[in-house]
Amino acid sequence: MTALRRGVLALAAPVLAFVVAAVVTSVVLLGTGDSPAEFWQVLLTVPAGRNIVNMVNFAAILYLSGLAAAIGFRMNLFNIGVEGQYRVATFAGALFAGQAFLPGALNTVASVLVAMAAGAAWAGIAGVLRVTRGVSEVISTIMLNAIALSLVAYLLRRVGNRIGQTIETDEIPSNAWVPGFSLVPGETAELYGLALLAVVAGVGFAVVLNRTRFGFELRATGYSESAAIASGVDVKRMVLYSMLLSGAVAGLIGMPELFGASHAYGSTIQTGIGFTGIAVALLGRNTPLGIAVGALIFAYLAQQASPLGITAGISPEIILVTQGVVVLSVVIAYEVVSRYRSRLEQSAVAAALEAERRHEEVAA
Amino acid sequence: MRLRARFVAGLSATALLLAGCASGGSSDGGSEGSASDGAASQDVCESAEGDGPKIGLAYDVGGVGDFSFNDSAYAGLTQAVKELDATCAEAEAGAGESDADREQRLRDLADAGYTAIVGVGFVYSVAVYNVAPEYPDTYFGIIDGFNPTKSQKDLPNVANIGFAANEGSFLVGAAAALTTKTDHVGFLGGVDGPLIQAFEAGYVAGVEEVNPDIEIDSQYLSQDDPVKGFENPAGGKTAATGMYDNGADVVYHAAGKSGLGLFDAVEAAGKGNWAIGVDSDQYLTADPAQQPFILTSMIKRVDTGVFEFAKGVDEGQPPSGYVTYDLASGGVDYATSGDFLSAEIISQIDDYKQQIIDGTIKVPAETTS
Structure with a gap:
């Protein structure tokens, strides 16, 4: 196969997926009596500087969430509990930071570590259950989500302060806040300082996955558990470690917003990011760069959908349909393209063999 | 092959999960009940062409079609279109939003030229206080809003439109206590937080004022998730059915669209059982089969709040700071439909x-527990 053809094939799957998603969304819009033209016009408007900043901020948060899910996915471990881990971790981090045990930046660093530890511990429960009792992590993490939400809400009411109609933890002292920085020149909206955690975590994930023994064992277990065991991988240990790691990364999800904007954990915290992360990881095929692309696409769609109701009279909820269809069609498109590719390879090999046989015949 | 099978199984599990999330989300604004209302609401704003105030309404999750809180805000908007020649736009929220998303919605409305913008629901408080200083010529109102800033300094273009829901709830609590035959009543709340606790506190006080021996079952549908709390008729029905089975014969809800489940439950429980509506006069919008069970409703005049805010902006006297509608000013009441x-x-x-108006009875706004 030529390099050109290889490149075209690599692009074919995502392009195919987006075409399918666009068609399905347009059909749904037609079905509900809305105008697809207006929808695409709003969606494809060039975003203003402020919107770009919001988009990147949200993408960074989604990236962390996608990464947390992907760590498990790479070894066939379905951590559906990112949402619960994120809530427990953010609450723990906010609570710790609000007490101001440490001064300034030390407080920030320590709080982020506390959040990671809390997320890891919460995910670790599912890991231990899986390793010692064989409980499916899908079931246990879903259950732990429900428990996490109730537990945090209960504790928040115990320790929180009433601010208007909401309840919040003690505000983080301002010397521990992480200032944002300007992304688009002349725009007052800023990128969260801790959005950079996404870059750090992404690079870390790439290095660990591709350059360390741990990463090799993780991938090996994912490809074939029995083969991994046969080659001496301690699969139980791997399950536990990757759950802990997944939970620790889930603990980072809430940090950019906590130290950059809200400065407290309140009852109006953003919900559902942990679930969106699963879709983002799927879309990105669990690779560090792929997840980044997936997160940007989801953030773009979410941000651009916001004015739909105002300018086009279309419910912004339609964007959930687009996001869902993108994920499903990406999965299908990759399967189709990979089958096509292996058929091409087969015929190429067959042709080569045929040529060789003829060559031998001629020689004989 | 086994590997592939497991992968596919995992994928389909995840897909199912996503489908679940998506359908949960779309029920916010897209369920059948709201579809027709959504169309109607677009009509009001689409056909409105006056030179009155330009009103932007930003809903919380649920949006129009809950026959309760949001619909009441919509009624105020309709009134403004009719009486003030207002033009308008509506924007609804999705599930799981951050303050940044809500700020974006407010900016979209302000940038589109709307000068009287109402955030329907206290969740808009932080977003409004962040956005308002950037738009000094635009006026913002927040239903049930509060000042989230540390300085507590009022902004000249922000009004927190509050309601003494505890006072209205006291009256329907008294109605429940005077009606119950089993000396056992119930309260069904959406999300357990200060806002809805005010309803519970007033209701409990009203019941106990009549007869302190009446047993009161209180239940909240969620600790913190607005979708599970206010968008959950199925959960509302389960909880309410439990109360009727447990011997309560009058149940009051403060749970938005979830309250529609209460009406299903009371119909199933049959004659002799009652439900009490909230925010709007819910007898008027209920299914005819359920109307005979709706004893009364606690009316919270969100419509008045929206209308008077728009009127104030129109007349060049926009309200600011805290504006409270209570029993004395007719902002809360009970229905006799x-x-x-x-x-x-x-x-x-x-x-x-x-x-209560005289001040002889002081109605608590917070639960004692």
Whole structure:
């Protein structure tokens, strides 16, 4: 196969997926009596500087969430509990930071570590259950989500302060806040300082996955558990470690917003990011760069959908349909393209063999 | 092959999960109940072309179609279009939003030229206080809003439109206590937080004022998730059915669209059981089969709040700071549609009403627990 053809094939799957998603969304819009033209016009408007900043901020948060899910996915471990881990971790981090045990930046660093530890511990429960009792992590993490939400809400009411109609933890002292920085020149909206955690975590994930023994064992277990065991991988240990790691990364999800904007954990915290992360990881095929692309696409769609109701009279909820269809069609498109590719390879090999046989015949 | 099978199984599990999330989300604004209303609401704003105030309404999750809180705000908008020649736009929220998303919605409205913008629901408080200083010529109102800033300094273009829901709830609590045959009543809340606790506190006080021996079951549908709390008719029905089974014969809800489940439950529980509506006069919008069970409703005049805010902006006297609608100003009340309350009970309730207005009865706004 030529390099050109290889490149075209690599692009074919995502392009195919987006075409399918666009068609399905347009059909749904037609079905509900809305105008697809207006929808695409709003969606494809060039975003203003402020919107770009919001988009990147949200993408960074989604990236962390996608990464947390992907760590498990790479070894066939379905951590559906990112949402619960994120809530427990953010609450723990906010609570710790609000007490101001440490001064300034030390407080920030320590709080982020506390959040990671809390997320890891919460995910670790599912890991231990899986390793010692064989409980499916899908079931246990879903259950732990429900428990996490109730537990945090209960504790928040115990320790929180009433601010208007909401309840919040003690505000983080301002010397521990992480200032944002300007992304688009002349725009007052800023990128969260801790959005950079996404870059750090992404690079870390790439290095660990591709350059360390741990990463090799993780991938090996994912490809074939029995083969991994046969080659001496301690699969139980791997399950536990990757759950802990997944939970620790889930603990980072809430940090950019906590130290950059809200400065407290309140009852109006953003919900559902942990679930969106699963879709983002799927879309990105669990690779560090792929997840980044997936997160940007989801953030773009979410941000651009916001004015739909105002300018086009279309419910912004339609964007959930687009996001869902993108994920499903990406999965299908990759399967189709990979089958096509292996058929091409087969015929190429067959042709080569045929040529060789003829060559031998001629020689004989 | 086994590997592939597991992968596919995992994928389909995840897909199912996503489908679940998506359908949960779309029920916010897209369920059948709201579809027709959504169309109607677009009509009001689409056909409105006056030179009155330009009103932007930003809904919380649920949006129009809950026959309760949001619909009441919409009624105020309709009134403004009719009486003030207003033009308008509506924007609804998705599930799981951050303050940044809400700020974006407010900016979209302000940038589109709307000068009287109302955030329907206290969740808009932080977003409005962040956005308002950037738009000094645009006026913002927040239903049930509060000032989230540390300095507590009022902004000249922000009004927190509050309601003494505890006072109205006191009256329907009295109505429940005067009606119950089993000396057992219920309260169904959406999300357990200060806002809805005010409804519970007033209701409990009203019941106990009539007869302190009446047993009260209180239940909240969620600790913190607005979708599970206010968008959950199925959960509302389960919880309410439990209360009726447990012996309660009057149940009051403060749970937005989830309250529609209460009406299903009371119909199933049959004659002799009652439900009490909230925010709007829910007898008027209920299914005819359920109307005979809706004893009364606690009316919270969100419509008045929206209308008067728009009117103030139109007349160049925009309200700012805290504006509270209570019993005395007619901002909360109880409904008598359906004529299920006897003249005797009505006179007793009106008596309490007068005492609250006079200040002889002080209604608590917070639960004691």
